[in-house]
Amino acid sequence: MTQAEANPLLRVTRLRTSIATDMGRMVVISDVSFEVGAGRTLCIVGESGCGKSITSLSIMRLLPKPQGRIEAGHVSFLGRDLTALSEREMRQVRGRDISIVFQEPMTALNPVFTIGSQLTEALLAHERCGTAQARARALGALREVGIPDPESRLDAYPHQLSGGQRQRVVIAMALLCRPKLLIADEPTTALDVTVQAQILELFRQLRNSHGMGLILITHDLGVVAEMADDVIVMYAGRVVEAGPVASIFNRPQHPYTIGLLGSLPKVSERQGRLPIVPGTVPNLMALPEGCGFHPRCPLAQRRCAVDLPLLNAVHGDHRAACWLAPLD
Amino acid sequence: MLRVVINRLLISIPVLIGVLFIGFLLLIVAPSDPAAVIAGEGATPELLAVLRQELGLDRPVLERFALYLQRVLQGDLGKSVINKAPVIEELSYAMGPTFELMLCALLVAVPVGIALGSLAAVMRGRWIDRVIMMSSVAGLSMPGFMIALLAIQYFGLHWGLLPFQGRGGPLWTWSGILHMVLPATTLGSILIGPIARMTRTAMLEVLTLDYIRTARAKGLSELKVVLKHALRTALPPVVTLIGLQAGYLLGGAVVTETIFAWPGVGRLAISAIASSDFPMAQGTILVLAVSFLIINLMVDLIYCWLDPRIRL
Numbered sequence: 001m002t003q004a005e006a007n008p009l010l011r012v013t014r015l016r017t018s019i020a021t022d023m024g025r026m027v028v029i030s031d032v033s034f035e036v037g038a039g040r041t042l043c044i045v046g047e048s049g050c051g052k053s054i055t056s057l058s059i060m061r062l063l064p065k066p067q068g069r070i071e072a073g074h075v076s077f078l079g080r081d082l083t084a085l086s087e088r089e090m091r092q093v094r095g096r097d098i099s100i101v102f103q104e105p106m107t108a109l110n111p112v113f114t115i116g117s118q119l120t121e122a123l124l125a126h127e128r129c130g131t132a133q134a135r136a137r138a139l140g141a142l143r144e145v146g147i148p149d150p151e152s153r154l155d156a157y158p159h160q161l162s163g164g165q166r167q168r169v170v171i172a173m174a175l176l177c178r179p180k181l182l183i184a185d186e187p188t189t190a191l192d193v194t195v196q197a198q199i200l201e202l203f204r205q206l207r208n209s210h211g212m213g214l215i216l217i218t219h220d221l222g223v224v225a226e227m228a229d230d231v232i233v234m235y236a237g238r239v240v241e242a243g244p245v246a247s248i249f250n251r252p253q254h255p256y257t258i259g260l261l262g263s264l265p266k267v268s269e270r271q272g273r274l275p276i277v278p279g280t281v282p283n284l285m286a287l288p289e290g291c292g293f294h295p296r297c298p299l300a301q302r303r304c305a306v307d308l309p310l311l312n313a314v315h316g317d318h319r320a321a322c323w324l325a326p327l328d
Numbered sequence: 329m330l331r332v333v334i335n336r337l338l339i340s341i342p343v344l345i346g347v348l349f350i351g352f353l354l355l356i357v358a359p360s361d362p363a364a365v366i367a368g369e370g371a372t373p374e375l376l377a378v379l380r381q382e383l384g385l386d387r388p389v390l391e392r393f394a395l396y397l398q399r400v401l402q403g404d405l406g407k408s409v410i411n412k413a414p415v416i417e418e419l420s421y422a423m424g425p426t427f428e429l430m431l432c433a434l435l436v437a438v439p440v441g442i443a444l445g446s447l448a449a450v451m452r453g454r455w456i457d458r459v460i461m462m463s464s465v466a467g468l469s470m471p472g473f474m475i476a477l478l479a480i481q482y483f484g485l486h487w488g489l490l491p492f493q494g495r496g497g498p499l500w501t502w503s504g505i506l507h508m509v510l511p512a513t514t515l516g517s518i519l520i521g522p523i524a525r526m527t528r529t530a531m532l533e534v535l536t537l538d539y540i541r542t543a544r545a546k547g548l549s550e551l552k553v554v555l556k557h558a559l560r561t562a563l564p565p566v567v568t569l570i571g572l573q574a575g576y577l578l579g580g581a582v583v584t585e586t587i588f589a590w591p592g593v594g595r596l597a598i599s600a601i602a603s604s605d606f607p608m609a610q611g612t613i614l615v616l617a618v619s620f621l622i623i624n625l626m627v628d629l630i631y632c633w634l635d636p637r638i639r640l
């Protein structure tokens with residue numbers, strides 16, 4: 001972490017994002033802070049609806065228009081505050097410096113354009129090169145993600161590809177310009193185990209050879225164990241625990257994290273989803289006072305229902321937002 | 329693709345027969361007697377009877393229709409009762425100008441309507457969106473002839489900017505173009521409102537889709553996202569709408585041609601009906617029906633071409 005602290009690729013500071021809904025404006029993430037160094041991987045885990053995707057969309061400034069809005073905080077990329085860039089400057093960052101692989105592979109590609117044209121378009125948005133060269137690069141990208149028969153796939157339309165192939169096309173598209181940071185939102189959900197392993201291996205390679213930073217959002221704790229340098233655990237729009245992967249796995253502090261990790265040994269056998277923590281996902285419009293998790297927390301005390309615990313160091317870089325966590 | 333064409337052509341056959349039959353019936357129940365028109369005033373009853381027999385007016389309706397159908401299939405649409413010229417010949421002179429007028433009207437309406445609709449969608453909720461949507465409602469509720477009369481009043485008579493009577497020659501001549509401007513924009517303006525509204529609706533829906541976000545994530549400019557990715561997928565409903573509006577376009581063509589003295593099929597239809605020119609009126613109805621079917625065939629083809637999932 002020391003070299004990353006000196007010159008972090010991405011530093012998110014106290015980010016707060018809201019979304020306008022029929023029932024009013026709803027704060028969906030608050031006080032989210034983390035760092036990703038070059039060549040490092042940060043995994044974000046948490047139940048669905050906890051704000052993982054909104055966090056990544058906020059970084060890219062691709063929140064749903066016009067409902068989504070960054071309310072506070074900064075996203076510093078190589079020292080530049082992305083929240084302060086003009087739309088035009090932000091466009092040059094997207095797809096070139098930072099790429100994103102969205103969660104839904106079936107709908108992420110435009111049905112009326114060929115795979116080849118959608119790939120080359122991503123390239124031509126940022127680089128000057130001839131059509132033949134762009135096509136060759138697109139072909140290379142498809143090979144890289146292990147698409148069978150890539151030549152014919154270039155001229156195919158999305159509906160002619162399986163879900164897994166489409167997901168790989170989306171990944172190839174994101175990697176085409178060799179981004180410095182890749183945000184991958186559950187990128188391997190539609191893939192079978194062998195292909196998933198192949199994609200993760202590709203991410204690892206790019207991390208090592210190009211120093212690509214990786215934010216990996218995943219439900220699969222096996223993948224976290226395998227890929228992560230650092231982990232943040234989100235609950236109801238907040239980071240409740242953060243730290244190096246080994247420390248989080250060996251000494252989880254927050255009762256929510258403990259719940260998530262509870263069945264980890266079995267997870268690898270089941271190739272499992274995130275284990276279920278008893279209770280229901282909170283309604284962001286009506287969050288309880290105090291710690292958002294206290295209604296579900298088996299260890300909750302009176303204080304937890306009154307005061308919001310902030311992230312505090314428990315040991316080294318390992319931080320947790322829980323009144324019960326021992327202070328460093 | 330081929331299947332679409334064949335389907336459309338097969339559907340066209342009963343439609344055409346139906347159109348011919350309705351046109352046939354309308355003119356039968358019309359109060360005026362073609363024999364009396366031909367014979368002129370003061371004709372003797374004997375002359376009228378002979379004429380009726382000659383024209384086949386004394387036979388049962390269905391038999392007359394069958395005979396008519398048979399002749400139409402052989403390309404014989406009869407002779408004008410008024411000037412004795414073969415109907416097909418008169419129609420062939422009138423078809424060109426009508427085709428030209430409708431094409432130019434679409435060339436005005438489609439780009440303008442789509443551009444306004446897209447602009448309104450992108451500027452959703454701002455004043456420019458409201459202005460576009462309000463004027464498209466105003467345009468919708470204003471009858472075509474009102475627009476035509478206003479255009480003649482100001483651009484033609486008051487400011488003397490453009491000619492408004494008749495056709496000025498082929499479109500590749502300056503006078504041809506000048507004479508086309510007012511009729512084409514008048515006719516096109518009927519469609520601008522509906523096209524703009526449909527484009528806006530379709531565009532707003534498409535703009536929320538995942539692949540639009542993917543396009544933005546690549547770093548494409550907003551203009552490219554809207555004009556390439558969003559518009560292309562928002563077009564099919566717009567194209568369908570144009571097909572559905574083809575009837576208004578044809579009806580509008582009849583009115584526009586009459587007001588601007590445009591020598592087309594619509595004007596021919598009006599004068600034939602007004603003068604009880606039975607065969608001529610039937611011929612014009614046939615041509616208008618065929619144009620309706622052709623417009624819809626083109627709409628189907630464009631629709632297929634726009635969506636690769638149907639194309640293949």
Ligand SMILES: Nc1ncnc2c1ncn2[C@@H]1O[C@H](COP(=O)(O)OP(=O)(O)O)[C@@H](O)[C@H]1O
Nearest residue numbers: 019028047048049050051052053054055064284
């Ligand atoms: N377009 C939207 N409109 C309204 N609410 C949204 C929208 N997108 C996300 N949300 C809300 O924001 C919260 C966080 O969502 P998200 O970041 O997608 O969760 P996840 O962790 O599963 O990726 C959820 O409660 C969700 O209901």
Ligand SMILES: [Mg+2]
Nearest residue numbers: 052053103185
């Ligand atoms: Mg998500």
